[in-house]
Amino acid sequence: MICLWCGKTQKEVIQLAELLSFTKINPSIKCDSCSNKLVSLCNGPTCKGCSRYWSEKGLCPDCQKWKIEYPDYPFKHTALYQYNEFIKEWIEAYKYTGDYRLGELFTKEIQYFFYKQKKVVIPIPISDKSKQLRGFNQVEGMLTFSGVKYIRALTHCGTGEKQSSKNRKMRMLSPQPFRIDKGCEAKIKEKEIILVDDIYTTGRTFFHAAECLLENGAKTVETFSISR
Numbered sequence: 599m600i601c602l603w604c605g606k607t608q609k610e611v612i613q614l615a616e617l618l619s620f621t622k623i624n625p626s627i628k629c630d631s632c633s634n635k636l637v638s639l640c641n642g643p644t645c646k647g648c649s650r651y652w653s654e655k656g657l658c659p660d661c662q663k664w665k666i667e668y669p670d671y672p673f674k675h676t677a678l679y680q681y682n683e684f685i686k687e688w689i690e691a692y693k694y695t696g697d698y699r700l701g702e703l704f705t706k707e708i709q710y711f712f713y714k715q716k717k718v719v720i721p722i723p724i725s726d727k728s729k730q731l732r733g734f735n736q737v738e739g740m741l742t743f744s745g746v747k748y749i750r751a752l753t754h755c756g757t758g759e760k761q762s763s764k765n766r767k768m769r770m771l772s773p774q775p776f777r778i779d780k781g782c783e784a785k786i787k788e789k790e791i792i793l794v795d796d797i798y799t800t801g802r803t804f805f806h807a808a809e810c811l812l813e814n815g816a817k818t819v820e821t822f823s824i825s826r
């Protein structure tokens with residue numbers, strides 16, 4: 599196996615089940631040394647609202663602030679890995695440099711999370727400007743590599759100004775950039791939805807998207823990201 603990230607060759611271990619079924623189960627994409635640079639958030643303790651490390655009871659202080667603005671929101675987020683130098687470099691190469699192949703890096707984890715998932719999967723859309731620049735929506739890319747079916751129910755109608763270029767206060771005040779895509783109203787009505795993004799930073803993007811879906815008749819909304 600050649601690691602998709604660092605290019606090193608790693609000897610592959612073939613499991614008995616794979617030998618017996620003559621199929622490759624979950625082929626590895628990252629080598630062990632790259633995988634070891636990732637810090638998993640899946641085994642807690644984490645805040646259930648945003649998935650960050652949080653050992654105390656209840657929501658973290660950031661989620662408590664959001665709760666004032668969105669008192670009825672269910673606050674259920676899953677993030678796979680803590681944001682660190684490795685994730686930062688991956689995001690730069692995949693999203694900003696536009697190396698489409700790198701959308702495959704977390705396929706195994708995404709498949710594991712979405713396996714047997716019955717909810718409607720909706721990726722966070724990107725602005726036309728970002729799409730022109732990059733050529734693809736990075737979240738749709740990851741879901742496609744993972745074989746997860748999704749619907750494009752949201753449209754980004756904002757300016758496409760990068761959230762990361764604003765300070766926290768400006769990000770919090772930014773207006774609703776999403777609307778329901780034409781003809782998608784029926785696909786979200788009374789449905790249980792999982793919104794997907796690459797990174798959970800402040801939560802602003804997710805709250806806007808969730809608000810838009812809930813106002814248009816979605817039954818519940820939970821969220822998922824690669825990193826927090």
Ligand SMILES: [Zn+2]
Nearest residue numbers: 601604629632
């Ligand atoms: Zn590697």
Ligand SMILES: [Zn+2]
Nearest residue numbers: 645648658661
């Ligand atoms: Zn939280």
